[in-house]
Amino acid sequence: MRNRRGAEKAGAGFGWRSVLRVGLWFVPFLYPVGAAAEDHEVARGAYVFKAAGCAGCHTSVKPKGKFLAGGRRMETPFGDFYTPNITPDKTHGIGEWRFADFVAAMREGKTRDGSVYYPAFPYSSYTGMTDDDLRDLWAYLRSVPAVSEPNRDHDLIFPFNLRFSVEFWRWLYFDSGRFVPDPQKSPEWNRGAYLTHALGHCGECHTPRNLIGGLDKTREFAGNKNAPDGKRVSNITPHPKKGIGSWSKKDIVSLLQDGSLPDGDFVGGAMTEVVENGTSHLTDEDLRAIAEYLKALPPDEGPS
Ligand code: HEC
Numbered sequence: 001m002r003n004r005r006g007a008e009k010a011g012a013g014f015g016w017r018s019v020l021r022v023g024l025w026f027v028p029f030l031y032p033v034g035a036a037a038e039d040h041e042v043a044r045g046a047y048v049f050k051a052a053g054c055a056g057c058h059t060s061v062k063p064k065g066k067f068l069a070g071g072r073r074m075e076t077p078f079g080d081f082y083t084p085n086i087t088p089d090k091t092h093g094i095g096e097w098r099f100a101d102f103v104a105a106m107r108e109g110k111t112r113d114g115s116v117y118y119p120a121f122p123y124s125s126y127t128g129m130t131d132d133d134l135r136d137l138w139a140y141l142r143s144v145p146a147v148s149e150p151n152r153d154h155d156l157i158f159p160f161n162l163r164f165s166v167e168f169w170r171w172l173y174f175d176s177g178r179f180v181p182d183p184q185k186s187p188e189w190n191r192g193a194y195l196t197h198a199l200g201h202c203g204e205c206h207t208p209r210n211l212i213g214g215l216d217k218t219r220e221f222a223g224n225k226n227a228p229d230g231k232r233v234s235n236i237t238p239h240p241k242k243g244i245g246s247w248s249k250k251d252i253v254s255l256l257q258d259g260s261l262p263d264g265d266f267v268g269g270a271m272t273e274v275v276e277n278g279t280s281h282l283t284d285e286d287l288r289a290i291a292e293y294l295k296a297l298p299p300d301e302g303p304s
């Protein structure tokens with residue numbers, strides 16, 4: 001979304017919703033005929049949920065926790081975050097929330113008491129979600145089993161332990177607003193851009209960051225030598241040597257389907273979970289759209 005502001009102007013009056021729908025035209029046919037409207041929203045929401053990769057962060061793995069009951073530790077240079085319970089439990093989860101609270105969290109990064117969320121919750125990507133996707137995602141979240149699991153406080157270093165320190169980061173790096181398609185580009189490219197940014201939040205790992213955790217938007221997807229967990233994340237721009245310039249679109253689709261690399265090996269690290277919880281559940285059409293988008297990025301050799 002490098003040209004989001006420019007595209008916003010160019011896109012005024014353009015029927016972007018219909019453009020986004022093109023990539024999803026067949027999804028409704030996957031549901032049983034005659035299902036109630038809510039069932040339809042829940043089923044569509046389950047798809048959005050997978051495309052947006054919510055499960056991994058909100059489900060503890062060590063120790064193994066209940067689905068979406070939170071408690072997963074995220075190690076960062078600012079300290080450890082513990083994700084919250086997002087099941088419909090009224091005491092410990094988000095059972096008392098209204099849809100408007102959910103929209104404020106996802107689109108604005110605002111808590112119910114008017115404070116702000118840490119960007120460890122990737123709302124700077126999710127802010128781009130369409131209204132329909134947010135509504136369906138909400139319907140799906142209401143449908144999962146409530147788990148009575150209390151939240152654990154984050155364990156952050158000063159000054160990041162003060163929630164308002166996030167305001168500074170937000171002022172520098174957070175732009176709220178729905179994804180705006182580029183009418184100069186194909187529907188497939190636009191669907192790919194939407195899946196990559198607003199749902200898949202691929203840049204949260206694949207885009208280099210500066211010292212205070214801001215994404216370097218001038219080098220999107222050019223890789224990160226020092227991800228928040230201290231690991232290395234690949235350059236996925238089409239740079240011939242440093243990126244995935246030699247990959248075909250089919251190679252990209254295969255990787256997102258089952259983690260297989262063009263050389264016959266399998267992808268590792270944090271990407272394993274992205275594939276397992278997320279991209280392996282997407283339709284071929286959506287995966288092709290992501291491949292189309294990645295192949296059209298400017299090749300970038302990445303930060304040295
Ligand atoms: C990279 C990890 C990560 C991913 C992916 C993620 N979240 Fe979160 N989420 C967090 C963290 C960390 C917090 C707590 C932020 C804070 O305390 O400021 C959070 C907070 C939330 C909250 C606020 C809960 C509360 O009690 O205030 C909601 C709602 C939420 N996430 C929903 C989602 C949904 C829906 C998705 C998928 C679309 C998602 N999250 C994906 C890490 C993640």
Ligand code: HEC
Pocket residue numbers: 195196200201202203204205206231232233234235236243244252255261266267268269270271274279290
């Ligand atoms: C939680 C962090 C994270 C997210 C989110 C993420 N990735 Fe990755 N990705 C990685 C890591 C780490 C690797 C390197 C894995 C390895 O070392 O085997 C990787 C590897 C890859 C590769 C293989 C590159 C190569 O040269 O082998 C591709 C392609 C890729 N990711 C695409 C994506 C796409 C598309 C998305 C969004 C749908 C995405 N990734 C989201 C962390 C992430």
